[in-house]
Amino acid sequence: MTKQFTSVSILMLEQQGKLKVTDVISNYIPDYPNGSNITIHHLLTHTSGIKDFTKIKGLSEISQKEMTPQMMVDFFKNEPVDFKPGEKFEYNNSGYIVLGYIIEKVSGEKYEDFIRKNIFEKIGMIHSYYATDRKVIKDRAYGYHKKSDGFVNKSVISFSVPYASGSLMSTLDDMLKWQIALNQNLLLNQKESTKAFTKYKLNNGEEIEYGYGWHLKNINGIPTREHGGSIFGFKSMGVYIPGKDIYVLGFSNCDCNSPTQVVKDIAELALKNLP
Incomplete structure (x- = not known):
């Protein structure tokens, strides 16, 4: 669910006049291959065609290394693209x-x-962090995997x-x-907010x-804004129904079972039980 915060941050910068979602990424990363044809919009909507780093074989070699953003971009930027920008929708962590x-x-x-400064502190999210395993955090949930003989850390x-694709807690x-x-x-004006919740082509x-x-879907024809999250040891899901102001969240500290279906079922039940 980190991607929501990343996308809103981009829109906040656009609101401040510091960038446009129509900008090509070569404006900011001049040596990015084909960067003059890939826009910020393509990255936000998972339509860029760049290779998702989670699908690259060498990922295990860097998974425990301290990587800078530049190092992460260099890790995948020269991989063959999957399709031309705007040609397909394919969920992609590299874009974020x-x-x-x-x-x-x-x-x-x-x-x-x-x-932290522009979102967490501004709206009082005092128990939210950029994740790290080294920091001692009060009441922190620990993540688990499920093996054939039981649970492991x-x-x-x-x-x-x-x-920026998945490190917030x-x-x-x-x-x-x-x-x-x-x-x-409180963070975006109406114009920028509308961009976040528009279906694109x-x-x-x-x-x-x-x-x-956000995924923009529906439950029995009623529009929803949805997104899940998954990282080693944890899974999450959120469904918001704007027309009814219903928000259902599910967090799991085991990556063995996703809360996605449970959250959707609860959201559907909440709709049915409205007066």
Whole structure:
């Protein structure tokens, strides 16, 4: 669910006049292959065609290393593209790595500092962090894997690898503050907020069910804004129904079972039980 925060950060910078979602990424990363044809919009909507770093064989070799954003971009930027920009929708973590790097270049701050100052502190998300296994955090949930003979502690990774695509940690209470801030336009004006929750089209005119950081779907015809999260030892899912102001969240500290279906079922039940 980190991608929501990354996309809103990009829109905040656009709101400040520091970038445009129509900008090509070569404006910010001049040596990026084909960067003059890939826009920030393509990255936000998973339509860039660049290789998803989670599918690259060498990932295990860097998973426990401390990586800079530049090192992460260099890890995948020269991989063959999967398709031309705007041609297809294919969920892609690399795009959000690039977005995090652009946030740093434009703001002059580290990604985690930008998120902390401009989002967490601004709306009172006092129990949300850029994740690290080294920091002692009160009441922290520990992640687990399930093996054939029982549960084991999650694999240790460096959170500098998922970075702006999946390295934020939060609580249910803080995520409610996040949703309220979005509803009340505390971070984005109405124009920028609308961009986040608009369904976009591919080059051929086909509409995709994705905005900027959210899947835009429906439950029995009623529009929803949804997104899940998955990283070693943890899974999460959030479904917001804007027309009814219903927000259902599910967090799991085992990556053995996703809360996705349970969350969707609860959201559907909540709709049925409305007066």
